[in-house]
Amino acid sequence: MELLQLKYFQTVARLEHMTKAAEELQIAQPSLSKTIARLEEDLGVPLFDRKNRQLQLNQYGRLFLERVNRVFLELNEGKRELEELLERGQTQITLAVSIPRVLPQLVSSFLKTFPDIKFQQVLESTSSMKSLLEKAEIDFCISSVEIVGTDIVWEPLMTEQIYLVVPPNHPLARRGKIYLHEVKEESFISMNTGFGFRNVTDEFCREAGFVPNIAFEGDEPVVIGDLVRQGLGVAFVPEISWLDNANPFPNKLEIIEPKCQRTIGLGWSKRRYLSDAAKQFRQYVKEYFSKIPL
Structure with a gap:
């Protein structure tokens, strides 16, 4: 069993397509097919289920792929460690x-x-x-x-407080504290789905008994703050956003309930x-x- 065989197998397993794998590896497809066949022969089990020209990694292939990935991970980390020793x-x-x-x-x-x-x-x-x-x-x-x-x-x-910010002319703007359910009908300006802060704030809303109406998604806190100032919605903002901020978010409101921290x-x-x-x-x-x- 050779490293080149394992590298070829890793590529075929990722793509589950012999032709695409051969193109990526820049070798002839018949040569790649023979290499995979020899590997399966050495192991004594098929690594793929084959139907017509379709390939699908089977239970043996998935198990073996985990080990192969670890092999290349260790080799890569070993190379990085040697590079450091060589400065x-x-x-x-x-x-x-x-x-x-x-x-x-x-x-x-x-x-x-x-x-x-x-x-x-x-x-x-x-x-x-x-x-x-x-x-x-x-x-x-x-x-x-x-x-x-x-x-x-x-x-x-560290653990920090999460606040709600509202536009300057908002009815809640002069309040220092609110219950989160008071803004259940508001439009929210929020971080993109999948980001940690969005997951956390969506959970706050669920605790308060509602699903937020997301009017705008983004990944730039400064942009979110500008949209709030323009009256396009309300937004959750973490406490750390006020550190060394020359242009702080407007109308910061403490959330009484639920407890909003991250x-x-x-x-x-x-x-x-x-x-x-x-x-x-x-x-x-x-x-x-x-x-x-x-």
Whole structure:
């Protein structure tokens, strides 16, 4: 059994199509088919169910694919570890976030101490971050929903209050506190479906006995705040959004009931090799959030 056979199998298993897999691997289809056939012969079981020209990974194939994925994951992590020992590749940290508000100041303050480290950052939904962690494709994620999965560690960093903001001329604008059910008929301006903050706030509304009428979805808190100011709806805003904000959201209302809070946490995979730079960043993140004055 050779690594090339396993790589070919991994590609065919992902695409479940011999022709497409051959095109992606840039080899002749008959050669790929023979390679898969030899692998099945070595293993003594078929890895695919074949009907006409259709391929479908069977129970043996799914079980074997899990092991093959682990093989390549370990090889990749071994390569990354060697690169660090050779003083290459140790200065980049890959980070996924669902809370873009915290990132600029966090990263900029870290880079003042560690100027040689580079960041690769992506804005992802909770489900995407979980997948990236399980595949060991990122070093860390910062999310507002606990991420649970195979070999994933998720450590709480801070808990903050969630407020409601309303337009300046709104009847509730002069109120300091409200019950959430009082805005059940309002149009809501919200984060996109799938993002941690959206999941959390949708659950608040369910606790209050209603499903929010979402008039606008987006992923930019500044845009959401501008739409509220223009009178297009109300919005949930986390407490951290007011930190160092020169243009704060209007008419912040405390929610009496239900209890509206979220916990921000740092996640990483025990499968992924963490460089010294990554370990330094993990410790820095913990200290950074512990000093946030909420």
